[in-house]
Every structure is written in structure tokens, then in C-alpha cells.
Amino acid sequence: MQIDLIQEARRQAEICNACRYCEGYCSVFPSLHTERVFSDAAITQLANLCHNCRGCYYACQYTAPHEFDLNLPKILAEVRRDSWEHYAWPRPVARRFHTHGGAIALALVVGLALLFVAIKAIGSAGGEGFYAVLSHNAMVAIFAPAFLFPLASIAISLRQYWCDVGGTTIRFSDLKAAFIRSAKMQDLAAGHEEGCNFEDEDRFTHARRHAHHAIMYGFLLCFAATSVATIMHYFFDLPAPYPLLSLPKLLGIFGGFLMTLGCVGMVRLKLKSDRGLGDSGAWSGDIGFIVLLGFVGFSGLALYALGSTTLMPPLLAVHLGSVLTFFLLTPFSKMAHGFYRLAALVRDAQRKRNAR
Template identity: 45%
Template sequence: MQLFDPKAPGNLIPVLNLDESEVQRQMSVCNACRYCEGFCAVFPAMTRRLEFSQADIHYLANLCHNCGACLHACQYAAPHEFGINVPKAMAKVRLDTYAEYAWPQVMGKLYRRNGLALALASGAGLALFLCLTLMVMGNLFTAMPGGNFYGIFPHNTLALMFGAVFGFSVLALTIGVRRFWRNVSPADAPRQEKTAAALEAAANVARLKYLDGGHGEGCNNADDQFTLWRRRLHHFTFYGFMLCFAATGVATLYHFLRDWSAPYPVLSLPVMLGIAGGVGLLIGPAGLLWLNLRRNPEHGDENQKPMDRGFIALLFLVSASGLALLAFRESAALGLMLAIHLGLVMAFFLTMPYSKFAHGIFRSAALLKHAIEKRQPSPINGGSD
């Protein structure tokens, strides 16, 4: 929300909403205490500020990995009258940022819907539509020689349909994170610093550094005991997704550069990458759903759990249906398995910019800002950290 400052006509001054005001209050208390300064990137970034603008709040909220360590260490948490709960306050603002920076803007409302129902209904609806289409075509229960699913849906048709939807999702996410970056980006830094910062941020994303609770023992989940399982299961999910993406990329290169058309043998590179990625996307989401169901409600925003679970469930179903398609590709169930898998994949692509997928993109941008910012002189304490 914004309004005009009467003392400075033409200048827009952001007005904080309730969630942002609560983060501002809590950060002011934390900035005076600083007990949690070594826990994660949020607290060193916090100490570089005496006041917290809307841009600062959006940045810090997306820098938070919701590990829960600061909540269990905090002497001002409930029942103290200050009621400090940084993970919950940050989680609420993160949802606000996803909705505010979404493109098109009207689609930001999807973040506030029941994500679980939306994800499953989208996948089921699209799969049913494709099943009915194949039934009319007479291909729903027809075996194809060698499991050739392009005999059911031509390659160019699939490439056009899914390429267009995936392209839109990438465009929407790019515009959204660009808006976020323009709002929170730090002052200009030397090119050498930006390169070093980008490498550091990429390394932190790849190894999920800040899911270690700041001490290497992991996150809190159900209680104040530490566990590394949240970090490990995120790795299964992230690298499973990347392996599946790599499998699709290699298959595309085979098709267009070498004129090798699918289906490929089980021991071929695309299939082996797909199997490894699929297994990762079974283990990771299943484990994350189990942790989510057991998570202490004080560690985050309860209203976002349907969105979290919807994204996890859709990833799991996409992987399970893909592996089932591979297992039954030479049977009469090929058409049915293909329709179910394609429906779920299409639902995943359609909802990707407006689901929990966005948190990885926004968090990566926040980590990049942090890596750049910490290489610059501190604006307080005499200009040094």
C-alpha cells in the first residue's frame, strides 16, 4: 500500500500493513538484543539497520529460512509480553510479498486460496480432460509399439502446449522477482564484488546453508530438538527437480540435434536422469509432507500450510505418475498413464508462479542481496561492520 506525503508532493511513501508493522516491531526488539546474531543471515543483515523500511522488511522476510532456531532461543518469546516470534512474522510477510510482486497482479490472489485444493483440482481436472480426449480418439487403452507415446500425442503438439505454458510461468516469475529486486536491491557495487557475491549466493542456495540453524545441527521442527532432515529432504526435492529438468533437456537435444526420437531405452541418459530425479521427487516431497504435518504451529503461518502441502503433493504426484508411465509404457495402460502424467505436469506449470515454488526464487534474490550488501561498508557503526 502507498500514499502521498503531503510534505513532499509527488513522492510516494509506503504504508506498512499489519504483518509488515509486526516484523518492524520485532526487528526493533531483536536489534536491541542481538542474542541470535550468529544464527542465520537475517540477523547480521538486521544489525546493518537502525530503522526498517518496507523494502528492508520484504528483504529480511525472504532471507529467513524459517529454521525455528531463533524462536526457541528467544527470551522474549511468549509468554513474555513482547511476544517475539520471528519465524511466524516473517512467514506472513513472505506471503504478502509473493502476492504483491506477482505478475499479472490479479493472479497474486491465488497465493491466498486453498493451495492444496487448487493444486489437486487443477491436476485432476486436466488429467480428466485428457482422458476424455483420448477416449473420444480411441487411444485411452491402446498399446503403442515400443511404448511410443508420440503415437498418442504428436511431439510438436506437446512441445507447443507445454512450451507455451512453461514459458509463461518463467516470464511471470522473472517479472515478479525483478519487481522484488528493484525494490530491495542494494546500492551499486563494483563488478568484482558482484561476481563474488553471485558465486557465494549460488553456493548458499545449492547447499541450503541456512537450513542448518546457524550451528550445523539443523532446524527445529516439532519441538526444540534439532534435526537435519528438513535440509536433507529439501536437497532430495531440489536436486530431484533439477535431474528431471536435465532429463527433459537432454531428450530435447537428442530430438532436435541428433534426430533421436523418444521413447528411449531404460539405460539411456534421459531415462536414467529421469528415474534418479523421479526417485528424489518421491523421497523429498513425501518426507517434507511428513515434517509439515508434525511441525510446531508456532514455527510459521498456519494459513499457508494448504499452499505448502499443495505444492508438495503436486510434486509428489508428478513424479509418481512419471515413474508409472515409464513402468507401463509398453502396456495398454499407456494412454491412461500419459493423460494422468501430462495433466499433473500441466497443472504444476500453470500454478508454478503462484505456488510455494516462488519462495525459492525470491529467497535466492534475497541471498544475492545479502552477499552483495555484506561486502559493502556498514551504514552504521562508523561505516564498518
């Protein structure tokens, strides 16, 4: 990892540790205040606990023009991104993604082109609905490796992260505490009942928290739709297409709406926010990934709405291309934050348990 980023984060953390004004703001400060000497691993753990709500910056008396020039949200965002790049496997792909947001568009175009080729070359197996365009076996052959690769990549990355931050054997209570905190996204409130001021220094709202909730739960609903459809296909001999009121369709429609609206809201908030309080070097990658995720949800909804028309074949290719791109880029994009954030919360739960 970049030594200069770690050193600057260490300098700021030591000042925050002496001040302690922001002690109740989020998970970062209680963890920070238990340290006396900040190792590289401790800085990495703090960075992945941070959700960049920026409440500490706006409350801080030591920001510029003060000589201390504190900007903890920015430096932790930079360390966080650097840690993702350091632990990512394969590592060069992650660095190129964050510095070249256009890679998302390129990957999407390539994914679409490959799918069009696959559709023409493999053809249909005489199925109904989507399977009339691309057979079930062809879809499995394309998407199974694309789904398993990011899982393997993230598992390798998280294992290294867990070892470096001193993680120990995980107990059920650690997982429970981390999942509850993650599900509620408490740290996005910045210690205030009225929310955080991510988008405007003088305006506290829960808008960012709600956008995160919409994206996360929308994605989980879409994943549940695919999982239910898989179970129905293989265990109950009920292949697609499914009627509108079937469980896969209902889960997918609600999930698609939530994911699309959440991504639109997140882009709006990021455009209004101060880029100087985040990792400006990863701006294009962040925006590009959010747009891609929102497009996955939107194209899925369009496919539901127009699946019985002549527009279905090109819409299917566009949707599957975006999904394929999303899968392949997951280990190297902002999506990785969710996994590291959860691991950091589990490690923090262990710290609290050991402190009792």
C-alpha cells in the first residue's frame, strides 16, 4: 500500500485521538480511541469502517485553514481505495478500474458484443421466452463462470485483509452484530438522529442512508429472484418464463425498482457533494459503477415490460451484457466496499467483545 497515504492518515488519526470531539459519530472513532499507536493494519481497519458521511469534517475545528489541516474523510477514503487495490486479485485490474472509469463502458461494450456473438453462434434450443433467444444451457455456460470468478476473487482478497487486520476466529455474535449494523446503516447518520450532511454542510438528511438502503435491498431482492427461479427450475421442474404474480417476477420487479431509484438518488447526492472530502481519484470509477448498477436494474425492468414484443432479443442482450459486466467488475469496483465494510464491522465486533 502507499506509504505516504498511511503516514498522513496516521498523523490525522493521532490528532483526532487527542481531541476526541467526534467520539460518538460512527464506528470509526470508538475504534480509533482504543489505539495509542496506529499500525498500518489499524489505519486500514479504520479506513474500511468509515462510510464517508463527512460529519466529523464539518464538526472539526482543525480543518483548513488551521495548520493541522485535517480532512479525515478524504484521507480515509484514499486509504480505503488503496487497500481495495492492494488486496484485489488480480491487483492490476483494480488499479486500472479506479483510475480509468471509462473501463466500465469499454467492458460493457465488449460484454454486449460477446453476448451478441454467443446468441448468433449458440442459438436457441427451442425454448420459450428468453430461452427462445439464448438457451438455458448457454446462459449457464456464460454466467456461471462470471458469477464464480468474483466470489473467488473477493474471498482471496478478504482472507488477506482479515489476516492483516488481526482478525481471529469469528463467532456468531460477531456476525450478528456486524449484520445488524450493516442492515441499519447506522453510521450513515454521523451520530445525529436527523442524518448526515454529506450533500450540504448546513443540511442534515437521511437521503444518503435511504439511497444505500434502496440499492442494497434492491440488489438482494434481485438476487433472491434469481435464486428462487434457479430452485424452481432445478428442484421443482418449473422452468421460465414465469407469470407476473410468480415469486421470481415479484422479487425481481420490486428489486429492480429499488435498485434503479437508489442509484439515481446516489448519483444525485454525489454530484451535489464536495469532491474535496472524498477520493477524487476514484470519482469516475465510483460514478461509472453506480450508473452501471442502476442500468442493470432499469434494463431488467424494461425487459419485464417489453418481454413479449419484438424488442425482447436486443433488450435481453443489453441486459445480460450489463449483468455480465457487473459480475466481472465487482471485485474491482465500489461493490467491493460492501464486503470490506462487513469484514471491518465483524473485526470491530471482535474488538468490542474482547474489551469487555
